[in-house]
Amino acid sequence: MVDKLKKQLAGRPDILAINEIIPPDCRVLDLGCGNGIFLKLLEKEKNVWGLGIELSQEKIIESIGTGISVIHGDLNNKLDFADDSSFDYVVVSNTLQEVERPDHLLQEVVRVGKKALVSFINFGNIKTRSQLLFKGTMPETKNLPHHWYNTPNIHLGTIRDFRNLCKLLNIKIIKEIPLGRNGNILARALPNLFAANCVFEISSAKTGADS
Amino acid sequence: MSENLVKPEDFLFGESENDALELDCGKKLYSVNIRYETYGELAPDGTNAVLIQHALSGDAHVSGKHSPDDAKPGWWDEMIGPGKHLDTNKYFVVCSNVIGGCAGSTGPRSIDPKTGKLYNLDFPVITIADMVRAQKRLMEHLKIKKWLSIVGGSMGGMQALEWASAYPDLMESVIPIATTPRLSPQAIAFDWVGRQAILADSNWKEGNYTESDPQKGLSIARMLAHITYLSDQSMANKFGRELQDASSYSFAFKRDFAVESYLEYQGQRFTERFDANSYLYITRATDYFDVSAKADGDLAKALEPVKCHFLVVSFSSDWLFPSSQSEDLVKALLKNQCEVSYCEVESSYGHDAFLLEVDTLGTMISDFLRNRLEAVHGR
Numbered sequence: 091m092v093d094k095l096k097k098q099l100a101g102r103p104d105i106l107a108i109n110e111i112i113p114p115d116c117r118v119l120d121l122g123c124g125n126g127i128f129l130k131l132l133e134k135e136k137n138v139w140g141l142g143i144e145l146s147q148e149k150i151i152e153s154i155g156t157g158i159s160v161i162h163g164d165l166n167n168k169l170d171f172a173d174d175s176s177f178d179y180v181v182v183s184n185t186l187q188e189v190e191r192p193d194h195l196l197q198e199v200v201r202v203g204k205k206a207l208v209s210f211i212n213f214g215n216i217k218t219r220s221q222l223l224f225k226g227t228m229p230e231t232k233n234l235p236h237h238w239y240n241t242p243n244i245h246l247g248t249i250r251d252f253r254n255l256c257k258l259l260n261i262k263i264i265k266e267i268p269l270g271r272n273g274n275i276l277a278r279a280l281p282n283l284f285a286a287n288c289v290f291e292i293s294s295a296k297t298g299a300d301s
Numbered sequence: 302m303s304e305n306l307v308k309p310e311d312f313l314f315g316e317s318e319n320d321a322l323e324l325d326c327g328k329k330l331y332s333v334n335i336r337y338e339t340y341g342e343l344a345p346d347g348t349n350a351v352l353i354q355h356a357l358s359g360d361a362h363v364s365g366k367h368s369p370d371d372a373k374p375g376w377w378d379e380m381i382g383p384g385k386h387l388d389t390n391k392y393f394v395v396c397s398n399v400i401g402g403c404a405g406s407t408g409p410r411s412i413d414p415k416t417g418k419l420y421n422l423d424f425p426v427i428t429i430a431d432m433v434r435a436q437k438r439l440m441e442h443l444k445i446k447k448w449l450s451i452v453g454g455s456m457g458g459m460q461a462l463e464w465a466s467a468y469p470d471l472m473e474s475v476i477p478i479a480t481t482p483r484l485s486p487q488a489i490a491f492d493w494v495g496r497q498a499i500l501a502d503s504n505w506k507e508g509n510y511t512e513s514d515p516q517k518g519l520s521i522a523r524m525l526a527h528i529t530y531l532s533d534q535s536m537a538n539k540f541g542r543e544l545q546d547a548s549s550y551s552f553a554f555k556r557d558f559a560v561e562s563y564l565e566y567q568g569q570r571f572t573e574r575f576d577a578n579s580y581l582y583i584t585r586a587t588d589y590f591d592v593s594a595k596a597d598g599d600l601a602k603a604l605e606p607v608k609c610h611f612l613v614v615s616f617s618s619d620w621l622f623p624s625s626q627s628e629d630l631v632k633a634l635l636k637n638q639c640e641v642s643y644c645e646v647e648s649s650y651g652h653d654a655f656l657l658e659v660d661t662l663g664t665m666i667s668d669f670l671r672n673r674l675e676a677v678h679g680r
Contacts, residue, residue, distance in 0.1 A: 139638075141635070147644060147645075147646065147647055147661075150644045151644070151661070151664055151665055151668075153642075154612065154642055154644070154665050154668050154669050154672075155664075155668040155672075157668075157672035157675075157676075158642075159610075159640050159641055159642050160642050160643075160644075161631060161635070161641070161642065161643045162643050162644045162645045171628075171631065171632045171636075173636065
């Protein structure tokens with residue numbers, strides 16, 4: 091079953107990278123859990139106690155079918171159902187750019203999670219940069235398949251932008267895992283230029299949760 | 302396809318002092334009958350039993366027909382039956398009429414064994430917890446060790462929540478639909494006005510009506526309640542400002558509008574199948590319902606013993622039991638680290654959506670139950 095679930099997530103290297111980090115037997119909150127396959131994988135492979143938050147009714151129904159616990163919720167609101175540090179990990183995979191205020195969400199994420207794993211689409215990637223530079227149009231890539239006028243991605247930023255925001259919000263970056271092509275070699279050397287996506291492990295600087 | 306025929310059954314208990322049903326009001330109820338129906342077969346390992354709770358005006362007849370000539374099947378027949386969302390080929394389904402009701406279980410129009418006459422207002426005021434206590438006896442009678450799930454909408458959802466809080470070890474899961482952990486002052490207010498209509502009917506006679514029952518009062522109560530089950534949008538969609546049987550206003554106070562005609566019809570039809578005293582008792586039971594009362598209003602604390610899985614469903618246009626009330630429940634359960642799923646289903650049908658959004662609700666219920674059954678079997 092675990093292999094089957096992993097296969098279903100093959101198109102999401104960011105989620106597979108996040109999966110590598112999450113230890114067994116912990117509590118995970120997945121914000122924007124989609125069809126719930128990732129939480130199911132965590133439960134089956136690592137005995138994780140998971141909870142998903144999802145806005146789309148269709149995906150909630152899929153998640154219930156998958157057999158995970160899922161709550162109807164809007165990430166533009168506060169995560170007021172969760173107490174401070176009530177989850178070991180909060181996962182935000184390629185969702186931050188869709189919310190109205192990514193800064194507010196990040197603050198909530200490090201409040202309710204001892205740690206958080208945020209995967210972030212890097213708009214500073216060479217592909218998007220060159221489309222903008224040479225074509226003079228808003229970039230459209232595998233990660234960003236929409237047109238500028240109908241995209242849900244309303245707050246795109248670069249890896250450097252994300253780092254700056256964390257600094258501003260007093261959020262500690264514990265780890266960065268840049269994801270790119272060809273074994274991530276270029277992405278690791280020059281993430282802001284070559285990574286298509288980056289997973290950040292973060293925590294509130296106040297809690298010292300990385301100890 | 303062969304008809305899904307079902308026979309209503311009765312379970313009588315409480316003949317002796319020891320066996321009588323103790324009630325929240327401090328009194329005891331003797332010779333208690335529970336009218337119930339069952340569908341499907343209890344699995345040899347006993348893991349497939351699902352209890353369905355009916356709403357205020359419902360009854361034990363949830364699916365199928367009593368006879369092939371019946372005009373209509375049970376009240377949730379679209380949801381429950383062989384091959385349906387809640388598949389009775391797979392699950393053993395039980396549904397019983399609440400005490401205080403008027404569809405076979407002991408209520409105010411039953412005979413008081415002490416006097417040999419109708420109880421009427423001598424019937425003790427009952428609560429949702431009393432209804433559940435009586436049902437627990439039925440569970441023992443049916444030799445069910447643990448429910449796979451307890452499913453209920455509206456007042457049925459209240460019973461489901463009460464079950465989870467009173468008997469946390471006796472179910473794997475609970476599905477409260479379009480319900481609330483405590484009746485709101487707005488809902489209490491509607492109940493109050495409905496009861497006043499019955500009390501004001503000269504036929505009511507302090508509850509001791511005989512030949513002519515207080516139909517006018519009961520139908521007004523029902524019309525009022527019916528409005529709370531719909532939504533502004535569903536009424537606009539269904540009736541608009543259409544006139545009934547006329548092309549212009551009557552300039553009188555008889556019914557002109559289609560919506561008036563509909564309410565009149567619903568009110569009248571209700572008096573044919575429901576009893577006025579039962580209406581008083583059951584609405585009172587819902588007024589008193591507050592799961593958090595046992596912890597001085599702290600819902601999470603009151604639900605601390607609860608350990609089963611939850612699937613909570615609300616409907617976007619339900620203003621009688623709005624989503625915010627389901628969300629209070631969900632938050633309290635999450636605070637206690639319960640396994641809970643929650644969906645606010647988009648619907649324009651208002652509170653009635655729980656009976657109308659069958660496919661959306663049915664998909665969730667069948668998937669949720671399948672996963673619960675697999676978990677019980679360790680798959």
